[in-house]
Amino acid sequence: MGRAPRVRASIPVIKNLLPSSIATWIFGPGVATAAATEAATNGAAVPEGHGLVSLRRLSRLRWALLAGQALLLFSCESVAGIILPFQPLLLLFVLQTAFNLLTTLRLRGLAARRSAPADGELMAQMMVDLTALSAILFFTGGATNPFVSFYLPGLAIAAAILPWRLVAALALYALACYSLLLLEYVPLNLHNPDNAVNYHLAGMWLNFVASAVMIAFFVARLSGVLRQRDAELNLAREQLLREARVEALNNQAAAVAHEIGTPLATLAVIAGELRADADDGAGEGGRGGGRGETAIAAYLQDLRTMEQQLDLCRSILARLREDHATLAPQPIGTWLAAFAERWQLRHPQAALRAVASAEAARHAVDVARVGQILTILLDNAARSQQAVGLAMHAEPALRLDITLVNDHRGAQDASLPVLSCCVTDRGTGIPAAVRARLGEAPVASTHGGQGIGLYLAQSAARQLGGRLAWHDNPGGGTVAELRLPLASAMSAPSTPSPAFQP
Numbered sequence: 001m002g003r004a005p006r007v008r009a010s011i012p013v014i015k016n017l018l019p020s021s022i023a024t025w026i027f028g029p030g031v032a033t034a035a036a037t038e039a040a041t042n043g044a045a046v047p048e049g050h051g052l053v054s055l056r057r058l059s060r061l062r063w064a065l066l067a068g069q070a071l072l073l074f075s076c077e078s079v080a081g082i083i084l085p086f087q088p089l090l091l092l093f094v095l096q097t098a099f100n101l102l103t104t105l106r107l108r109g110l111a112a113r114r115s116a117p118a119d120g121e122l123m124a125q126m127m128v129d130l131t132a133l134s135a136i137l138f139f140t141g142g143a144t145n146p147f148v149s150f151y152l153p154g155l156a157i158a159a160a161i162l163p164w165r166l167v168a169a170l171a172l173y174a175l176a177c178y179s180l181l182l183l184e185y186v187p188l189n190l191h192n193p194d195n196a197v198n199y200h201l202a203g204m205w206l207n208f209v210a211s212a213v214m215i216a217f218f219v220a221r222l223s224g225v226l227r228q229r230d231a232e233l234n235l236a237r238e239q240l241l242r243e244a245r246v247e248a249l250n251n252q253a254a255a256v257a258h259e260i261g262t263p264l265a266t267l268a269v270i271a272g273e274l275r276a277d278a279d280d281g282a283g284e285g286g287r288g289g290g291r292g293e294t295a296i297a298a299y300l301q302d303l304r305t306m307e308q309q310l311d312l313c314r315s316i317l318a319r320l321r322e323d324h325a326t327l328a329p330q331p332i333g334t335w336l337a338a339f340a341e342r343w344q345l346r347h348p349q350a351a352l353r354a355v356a357s358a359e360a361a362r363h364a365v366d367v368a369r370v371g372q373i374l375t376i377l378l379d380n381a382a383r384s385q386q387a388v389g390l391a392m393h394a395e396p397a398l399r400l401d402i403t404l405v406n407d408h409r410g411a412q413d414a415s416l417p418v419l420s421c422c423v424t425d426r427g428t429g430i431p432a433a434v435r436a437r438l439g440e441a442p443v444a445s446t447h448g449g450q451g452i453g454l455y456l457a458q459s460a461a462r463q464l465g466g467r468l469a470w471h472d473n474p475g476g477g478t479v480a481e482l483r484l485p486l487a488s489a490m491s492a493p494s495t496p497s498p499a500f501q502p
Contacts, residue, residue, distance in 0.1 A: 052107075052116040054161040058125055059103045061157075066100065069093055069136070080199070081191035085139045092139075096132050123166045126158045127173060134177040142185020143178065146203030149211060151178060242459055261317060268310045275303040305348065312345050332402055333361030339371055340400070343378055350382045351397035360402045360419060363486055369460045370421070370484070373468070374400065376453040377423040377480045384427025384478065399424040407483065418466075419484045426477040435470045 073089055076082050103125065110116060130151065137145050151174045159167045190196055278300040333356060340354040381398050401424070404417040430438070438454050454468075461468050466484035473479050 051118070051122060051161075052110055054122060055103070055110075055117050055125065056107055058122075058129075058157075059100055059107060062096070062100045062103070062129065066093065066096055069096075081195075082199070083189040083191065085186060088139050089136065092132060092135050099128060119162055119166060123158075123162055123170065126154065126162070126170055130154055130170065130174050130177065134181065137181055137185070139186045141188045142181035144185070144187075144200070146200055146207045148178065148181065149207060152211070242462075245455070261314075264310060264313055264317070268307065268314065271303060271307045271310055275300070275307055278303050308345065329364035330367050331362060331364050332356045335365070335367050336361075336400075336402065339367070339374070343375060347379075347382050349386075352378065352400065353397050354400040354402075356402040357404065359404045363404075363419065365419070365484075366464070369464060370482075373457045373460050373482055374421060374423065376457040377468075377482065379453065381423050381425035381427065381478070381480065384429075385425045387428050388426070404486075405483075417486065419482075419486055421482040421484075423480045424473055424477065426473065426475060429472060429476065430470055430478050438468075438470060 069089075070093065073084065073086070073093065076084055106117075133150060133154065137143075137148055142148075155167070155171055155174060158170050162170075190199065274296065278296045336354050336356050340352055344350065344352055378398060378400065385398065399422070401420075401422045403420050403422075405420045407416075407418045438458070458468050461482060461484070464484050466482060469481050469483070471479045471481065
């Protein structure tokens with residue numbers, strides 16, 4: 001019951017990946033991830049977070065353009081010999097600066113209220129920029145200015161952050177401004193008018209270079225975002241499939257647990273009676289006429305083992321009905337010995353050495369899920385070691401080593417230690433081709449297993465924020481490693497996983 005809503009709740013994340021990727025194209029790779037995460041966790045719509053980031057990026061871009069305007073305003077005459085109308089351009093510069101200061105204050109207010117600008121506000125911001133560009137072009141040659149095509153990058157940004165109707169309105173506005181600049185403008189005043197053609201050609205060249213760089217940058221960013229979006233979609237689909245498979249296995253396990261209770265109870269009664277008769281027969285030295293004669297007494301130890309295993313099965317079924325969310329995390333030092341003892345009750349023929357380092361022993365873990373994962377790893381290790389004909393009670397025994405190690409995978413918390421649980425065996429080993437698929441889908445083994453246990457173990461590890469990995473043991477066999485962030489290892493699961501229990 002607990003997993004089905006989680007599967008359904010993941011579907012809107014896939015739907016929201018496409019609009020968030022558009023934001024990433026223009027405004028950086030963090031926008032899509034942040035917006036999708038906000039939508040998945042808080043139920044907020046992706047366009048709201050997108051709008052806030054878009055307005056912030058527009059403000060920063062405007063500051064960069066104002067810096068370029070200031071540089072040209074104070075150096076154009078001395079460097080290029082072009083006399084600019086200083087006063088109107090300076091007034092435009094001051095007005096744009098004041099407007100961007102107001103935009104900065106607006107951003108702080110939106111961030112404080114955790115709200116986002118509407119599309120209409122973003123359109124107004126873009127219209128102010130187009131108006132400022134038109135005014136600058138009016139005082140610097142109008143449509144004859146080789147940089148008049150800078151309308152296009154502005155429209156490209158608008159197309160990335162606004163609905164198409166608003167983009168169409170901005171395009172019509174830019175077209176009207178461009179058309180007016182064909183009719184009315186202030187001609188440029190050159191020191192040497194004979195060089196006007198050369199200046200124009202040089203300006204066209206600079207305009208082409210700037211436009212090519214901007215377009216190439218946008219296209220490269222877009223292609224990268226599309227690849228990232230496809231990867232995110234594939235990961236989301238795989239996650240949904242994994243959740244659906246685990247949900248199906250959980251439902252099947254719950255049904256089996258319900259159905260198997262009565263047969264186990266019947267077997268327990270019969271085993272108890274046989275063991276009692278065998279005890280009587282053994283005590284009487286084999287004399288008597290009942291079922292407890294010598295023939296049954298010879299199987300006394302086997303009957304005791306059978307009864308013990310049936311009790312273990314019933315205790316496992318009882319744990320299936322426990323609410324694991326109410327189980328408090330336990331320190332590894334106090335939990336590990338009891339866990340190893342319970343595991344050996346299921347494998348009386350096996351030898352297990354379970355050791356925790358002093359640092360790891362002080363940390364608490366979610367005993368339900370961590371125990372589930374380690375039980376499956378130990379079961380597989382025991383079968384693998386038994387398959388090569390090793391005497392299970394002889395050295396080397398199975399090893400379970402729990403330590404703290406540093407994770408150097410470049411994650412955000414890479415500098416923090418993680419909990420490492422290594423299960424080492426001297427069995428048949430795992431081929432590299434099979435190892436790559438373990439945990440991603442049920443993989444049948446040569447020892448009769450169907451790979452469902454490892455699939456469930458990997459799913460539980462992911463839910464705890466960790467991962468499973470398999471390595472070759474230098475002495476032969478396999479090392480199965482579970483790595484968990486310490487915070488995740490201590491978190492009790494919100495939803496029990498009844499498909500398997502330690």
